[in-house]
Amino acid sequence: MSEPVLSVRGLRTTFSTDAGVLPAVDGVDLELHAGETLCVVGESGCGKSVTALSILRLLPEPPASIEAGEVIFDGCNLLELSNAELRKIRGSRIAMVFQEPMTSLNPVFSVGSQIDEALKIHTDLTRQGRRERVEELLTLVGIPAPAERYRDYPHQLSGGMRQRVMIAMALSCEPAVLIADEPTTALDVTIQAQILELLASLQERFHMAVLLITHDLGVVAETANRVAVLYAGRVVETGTVYEIFGAPRHPYTVGLMKAMPGRSVGHRAPLHVIPGVVPDLRDRPEGCSFRERCPRADAVCAEMDPELEAWGAESAVACHHPYVDERPAGEGG
């Protein structure tokens, strides 16, 4: 495989709280290649958003603190750059789209002027040139009558339209990497379908790498090339989308797949349940953090924390007892 555009190694981000230090992300490795979509999936509190925000150092420090790891982009470690250097990359080479467009747009400026701001900072275009570019971007993301919409304020637009504006803003400088944190979670399914379709077409057009963070396995199946499953601040399994859905190996991934209605059980039959709750990360138990909820856990799991080990060419799993029966034939262990 080619060199990754973005690689995250050994990332550890903690938050200091009244009740102690909380390692929200605890040793995450990710690799993102040009033109691909990597979905980071997991439940609330697994550290998926904190990972994304750590990449661009968008977390308030304190209480957050990036304690270890590196984020390599374009040959340099983003975690070592000065704020001024990082600002040149944020929004231009690596852009981000958030879940709730209303809270990420400024309510007192028109949407046109907010897209214009990114161009003003990152390009040498003239005022007129920028104006044309903004209208071009609005057209690109499927907003009709861009010249009129330029003057609209965020509250005048629907949720789907606002998310289109956010995407236009993110694409304004044709970034190499787009980080999308639950971009469609706040939207209705029909609008979600529009936005996912838009993202896919723009990705192809600009050959962007997309890091898509979501909790929705349906969205993962439809958008991802590769998937990283996060649990309690760590990657527990990675693989191609076909491997993750076709032959999941980590008991947590298997549990997530089975918990979805309509996949494996009949109408009104009880759904598969992952018992218990996520452990308190301030007081991470010895051994594997999933063992208390795991049907396969034994004495080894209580003693040793499993490392993320490569499995075949493109996948890896962090488990002492992965499901191997479903392993595709011809792959090395």
Place this chain on the structure above:
Amino acid sequence: MSEVLLSVEGVRKYFPVGGGWFAAREHVRAVDGVDLVIAPGETLGLVGESGCGKSTLGRVILRLIEADAGRIVFEGRDLRELGRTEMRNARRHAQIIFQDPYASLNPRMTIGEAIGEGPRVHGLLEGEALDARVAELLETVGLRPDHAGRYPHEFSGGQRQRVGIARALALEPSLIIADEPVSSLDVSIQAQILNLLLDLQERFGIAYLFISHDLRVVHHLCDRVAVMYLGRIVELAPSAELYDQTQHPYTEALLSAVPVPEPGGGRERIVLKGDVPSPIHPPSGCPFHPRCPRAEDRCSREEPALREVGAGHLSACHLAPF
């Protein structure tokens, strides 16, 4: 259908918006003439996108919001004609659970007090008998009886939803209106709560009006499903039939928009153009016609009635059955 627990007939709710010295007062047509029937022990799903009126309808049924017109017959009595005291008694048998259990629990009340509030204010139980009932209810929903003295903030989202369910169960209802009860929960927790709802229905024979935007969950849980668009029901059918033999273009689009959790297995997707029109000025004729891929001339002129297109299968489309 032989037995009827709840029957909603021609219910309408318009909310006034705007209006001032010069501007005319307009109305959001949140619920615009809805008919529904729920049998005892049945689960009826109510799906639709934001703003389609599904939550308003749920609240109107319990008179948490007063309807403008129509009849709501529950256990043989028209709820809209009941006085205050009678309505309070009727509500014992019809309860509601909400999406965000944190927002619907009083933060200063222990969960034991919250769960016991219903039987207490209705004067049904007190003292030790009440405590015993609360303990029993906590156990029924899978919480520990000794948690009764704790406050809502000490619980996780899934546990708080269990508290909400225990509270609804306290008065032995025959109908529970569940308004997006699992929408804010993670998949693994969502499965726990859905299993609990199924189990309770089996044990106590409760009917559910299950309001949700998640078509996968609704398909799994419901006997029949009603699809709402701009304040009206556009299709109503037995669950399996709605998914396999869809008879309304909006339902088709909605179903095709749901991401399928099988990579490469996606069906042909119908991506609807544009947003849902304003419920203040709904389009003429069929309210779905401006976004409908099948629309014909008459769709913009004649409003289609909800009519039977198959056994127990209703559709409000001129072109049905396809």
